[in-house]
Each structure stands twice: as C-alpha cells, then as structure tokens.
Amino acid sequence: xxxxxxxxxxxxxxxxxxxxxxxxxxxxxxxxxxxxxxxxxxxxxxxxxxxxxxxxxxxxxxxxxxxxxxxxxxxxxxxxxxxxxxxxxxxxxxxxxxxxxxxxxxxxxxxxxxxxxxxxxxxxxxxxxxxxxxxxxxxxxxxxxxxxxxxxxxxxxxxxxxxxxxxxxxxxxxxxxxxxxxxxxxxxxxxxxxxxxxxxxxxxxxxxxxxxxxxxxxxxxxxxxxxxxxxxxxxxxxxxxxxxxxxxxxxxxxxxxxxxxxxxxxxxxxxxxxxxxxxxxxxxxxxxxxxxxxxxxxxxxxxxxxxxxxxxxxxxxxxxxxxxxxxxxxxxxxxxxxxxxxxxxxxxxxxxxxxxxxxxxxxxxxxxxxxxxxxxxxxxxxxxxxxxxxxxxxxxxxxxxxxxxxxxxxxxxxxxxxxxxxxxxxxxxxxx
Numbered sequence: 001x002x003x004x005x006x007x008x009x010x011x012x013x014x015x016x017x018x019x020x021x022x023x024x025x026x027x028x029x030x031x032x033x034x035x036x037x038x039x040x041x042x043x044x045x046x047x048x049x050x051x052x053x054x055x056x057x058x059x060x061x062x063x064x065x066x067x068x069x070x071x072x073x074x075x076x077x078x079x080x081x082x083x084x085x086x087x088x089x090x091x092x093x094x095x096x097x098x099x100x101x102x103x104x105x106x107x108x109x110x111x112x113x114x115x116x117x118x119x120x121x122x123x124x125x126x127x128x129x130x131x132x133x134x135x136x137x138x139x140x141x142x143x144x145x146x147x148x149x150x151x152x153x154x155x156x157x158x159x160x161x162x163x164x165x166x167x168x169x170x171x172x173x174x175x176x177x178x179x180x181x182x183x184x185x186x187x188x189x190x191x192x193x194x195x196x197x198x199x200x201x202x203x204x205x206x207x208x209x210x211x212x213x214x215x216x217x218x219x220x221x222x223x224x225x226x227x228x229x230x231x232x233x234x235x236x237x238x239x240x241x242x243x244x245x246x247x248x249x250x251x252x253x254x255x256x257x258x259x260x261x262x263x264x265x266x267x268x269x270x271x272x273x274x275x276x277x278x279x280x281x282x283x284x285x286x287x288x289x290x291x292x293x294x295x296x297x298x299x300x301x302x303x304x305x306x307x308x309x310x311x312x313x314x315x316x317x318x319x320x321x322x323x324x325x326x327x328x329x330x331x332x333x334x335x336x337x338x339x340x341x342x343x344x345x346x347x348x349x350x351x352x353x354x355x356x357x358x359x360x361x362x363x364x365x366x367x368x369x370x371x372x373x374x375x376x377x378x379x380x381x382x383x384x385x386x387x388x389x390x391x392x393x394x395x396x397x398x399x400x401x402x403x404x405x406x407x408x409x410x411x412x413x414x415x416x417x418x419x420x421x422x423x424x425x426x427x428x429x430x431x432x
Contacts, residue, residue, distance in 0.1 A: 008033055012041040015053075023053045031060035039064055043072050051082035058085060062092035070096055074104035083113035090119030094126045102129045109135065114144035121150040125157055133160035140170045148174075149181045156185025164191055171197060179204070180212040187216025195222035202228045207237040214240070218247035226253040233259055238268035245271065249278025257284045264290050269299035276302065280309030292318050295325075300353035304360050311364025319373040322364050323380040331358040331392050359412055363401045366415030385416045 007029065014026035027045060030038045038060075045057035058076065061069045070093065077089035090108060093101040105127060108120035121139060124132040132154055139151035148170070155163040164186075171182055183201055186194040199222070201213035214232060217225040225247055232244035245263055248256050260282075263275035276294055279287045292315070294306035307325075310318040332355035362384065369377040385393075397413040 008035050008038060012038060015041055015045050020050045020053060023048065023050070024056050027053060027056040027060050031063045034063060036064055036066060039066055039069060043069060046072060046076050051085050054080065054082065054085045055088045058088035058092050062088070062095045065096055067096055067098045070098040070100050074101045077104050077108055083116055086111065087113065087115040087119055090116055090123050094119060094123030097126045097128065099128050101127050106135065114147050117142070117147050118150045121147065121154055125154045133158035133163055137163050137166050140166050145175065145177060149178055152178065152181045152185050156188040159189050161189060161191060164189055164193055168193060168197055176206055179206065179209045183209060183212035183216045187219035190220030195220060195224050198222065199224040199228045202232060207240055210235070210237070210240045211243040214243040214247045218250040221251055225251045226256065229253070230256065230259060233263065238271050241266065241268070241271045242274035245274040245278045249281035252282060257282055257287050261287065261290055264294060269302050272297065272299070272302045273305045276305040276309050280312050283313060288313065288315050288317070292321070295321060300357065301351055304353045304357060307357070307360040307364045311367040314367055314370070316368070316371070316373055319368045319377065322361060322368065323376055326361040326365050326380050326384055329358045329361055331388065359396070359399060362396070362412050362415055381416050
C-alpha cells in the first residue's frame with residue numbers, strides 16, 4: 001500500500017457502500033493509513049450487518065490504540081453474536097490497554113469461543129488489571145492449548161508467586177508446545193522451586209524446552225545456572241549450546257571463560273555469536289585476543305557481536321581496526337533490510353546484521369573516545385557524521401545505546417557529539 005493520505009475520505013465513504021467486500025477492504029485500508037480522523041467512521045461500522053465488516057473495523061481500531069474506542073469495543077465484545085468479531089474486539093482492547101475494559105474482559109473469560117478466551121486473558125494483563133494473574137490461573141486447566149499458553153504467559157509476566165504451584169502441577173501434563181512457555185514463566189517468577197524445575201528441564205528430550213529452561217535459569221539468576229549451563233556447552237543442538245553460553249554470560253559465572261573459548265570455533269555461527277556476547281559480559285581481559293579475531297569471521301552476526309564486545313570492554317588495541325571499519329562502512333536504510341526470505345519452500349527470518357554493522361561501529365568507536373584513543377576516535381566519528389544524510393541522522397537519534405552507567409538515555413546520534421564540558425568556576429577576584 002502506498003499510504004496516500006488523500007484516500008482517507010473516499011475510503012470512509014466506501015464504508016457505507018452496499019458491496020460487503022468493498023466495505024471490508026475499506027476498513028482494512030483505513031487501518032493501514034492509520035489516521036485517527038477515521039476512528040469515528042470505523043466505530044460506526046461496528047454496527048454493520050455483516051460480521052466480516054465488523055471484525056475488520058475492530059481490527060482497524062486496534063491499530064489506532066485510541067482509548068476513546070474502549071467503551072464501544074467493550075460493548076461489542078459483550079454482545080456481538082460472532083465469535084470472530086468478539087475476538088477482534090478483545091485484541092483491540094488489549095492493544096489499547098484501557099482499565100475501563102476490565103469488566104467486559106473478565107466476563108469474556110467464560111466465552112464459549114477459545115479464541116475469545118485467549119484474547120481476553122492477554123488483554124486483561126495489558127489493561128493493568130491488578131488481579132489478572134489470579135483470575136487466569138484456572139485456565140491452566142482449559143481444554144484448549146492456546147488458552148492454557150495465554151494463561152501461562154500472563155502468570156509469568158506478572159511474576160505471580162501464587163501461581164507457581166499451579167504451573168508446577170501442570171508441567172508434567174503439558175505438551176511440547178506448552179513447555180517452552182512454562183519455562184519462561186518459571187524463570188520470570190524465580191522462586192527456588194522454579195529453579196529446581198528449570199534445572200531438571202535442561203535434560204528434556206525436546207531441544208526448545210532445554211533452550212527455554214536455560215533462558216529461564218539465566219533470567220532468575222539461579223545458583224543452579226552455572227552447573228546446568230556448563231553441562232550443555234557440548235549439547236548436540238546448536239540452539240542449546242548458544243543458550244548455555246548466553247546463560248553463563250548473563251549470570252557472570254566465575255572462571256567459566258576457558259570453557260567458552262572453544263565455542264568460538266564452533267561450526268554454528270549462532271553459537272560463536274552467543275559465546276562472544278557471553279565473554280563480553282564476563283569482562284575478562286585475557287579473552288580479548290580471541291574476540292578481536294572474530295572481527296574477521298565470515299558471519300555478520302558474529303562480527304557484530306565482536307564489535308559490541310570490544311566496544312563494551314573499551315579495548316584500546318582494537319581501536320585502529322574498529323576505526324578503519326567505521327571509515328569503510330555505510331549505514332543501510334531500514335527499507336533495504338529484508339526480514340523474510342523464502343527458501344526451499346519455507347519462509348525464514350533473515351539476519352539484518354550486515355545492515356546494523358555501521359550502528360555497532362558507531363557505538364563501539366564512541367566508547368573508545370576516551371583516554372589515549374580519544375583523538376583518533378573523535379576524528380573517525382566526525383568523518384562518519386559528515387557522510388550521513390539528515391534522514392540517517394534522524395534514524396540514529398531514535399536508537400538508544402548503552403555507553404555506561406548513567407548514560408542509558410543517550411542515542412547513537414549523541415555519540416557524534418562529545419558532551420559539553422561544565423564551565424570552570426571563576427577564580428575569586430582579588431580585592432582589598
């Protein structure tokens with residue numbers, strides 16, 4: 001869609017035409033345009049005689065995130081005869097997140113449609129209902145998997161200690177699709193009982209359960225994490241080996257770096273990437289030579305991880321190499337970054353690491369703009385800035401960069417501008 005804003009009025013007029021397909025398409029197009037002026041015409045379409053138009057109108061309103069639609073959407077959720085319309089209203093109310101929707105969402109928990117129950121569970125959490133976790137515990141016994149998973153997610157997000165017993169009781173009867181969500185929820189809640197269950201799950205035959213169990217142990221900083229993760233550094237699955245490395249870095253496992261270094265030669269680029277991030281978090285200077293070597297890795301994700309680690313560790317010896325890379329790397333427009341690619345009959349995510357190399361180099365060189373490397377780093381940053389367009393500078397102004405404690409509000413654009421030194425206090429003037 002070209003997003004021609006002049007199309008708004010003709011599209012709103014099309015909402016009243018006799019052709020059902022035209023009304024559905026008009027509601028869909030207005031959602032893409034995203035102009036708040038279309039809110040009222042779309043709200044009037046929630047009374048359309050055709051359920052397809054009503055559902056598309058509710059979905060369009062979900063894109064606006066406008067609380068002024070809350071009351072009407074809640075009314076349609078409570079009374080519409082179509083489960084698909086009620087489902088779309090639940091989705092919209094969840095995206096809006098208005099607490100006024102809570103009574104209608106609580107009533108929708110008992111909807112005969114499992115789709116509506118699922119959306120109501122998720123929307124309750126987003127609507128800031130203080131009792132959301134307690135309300136949804138019973139749905140761990142729902143006959144439909146998608147509802148059980150939604151309840152698990154909410155209990156985890158709310159870090160509901162009262163729901164631990166229910167989660168652990170459900171764990172033995174959960175299936176392959178539910179267990180990963182359970183691992184994430186247990187990691188977020190983080191009680192000792194959760195740590196025990198997660199440590200056992202690192203031996204699960206399903207690899208994604210092992211992966212999520214390792215992430216859960218890292219999330220809760222469990223004392224069981226080092227032993228459980230170290231035991232998985234040689235797992236047969238590259239995903240598990242990578243998750244184990246990340247877990248060890250996150251909990252800063254003492255003296256674990258000798259076991260991580262061999263992963264830099266792993267056949268999987270994902271494992272090499274995770275190992276570098278872990279080594280960077282461990283902040284062991286003796287690992288710097290191996291991290292520097294990863295700047296020549298054939299995989300862009302691995303090189304990006306090395307750039308981050310060397311900047312994070314403020315490695316002076318890598319400054320000439322990083323500065324040289326910054327001089328020869330150009331930013332990529334967001335529109336040039338493919339997200340999905342079809343290969344061998346399947347759609348998969350595509351890495352955008354090549355497009356993010358410039359951003360990573362700006363951050364890394366900016367972190368080196370101190371001490372002996374300051375002059376060269378500042379000259380390189382100044383030269384890089386001169387080559388940027390206004391649009392590229394604006395994009396960098398929207399990307400945060402953690403350059404150290406107290407600097408979490410800085411953006412990549414700020415890296416180009418050294419902080420203005422505080423004025424020196426004037427010396428007291430002499431006098432009699």
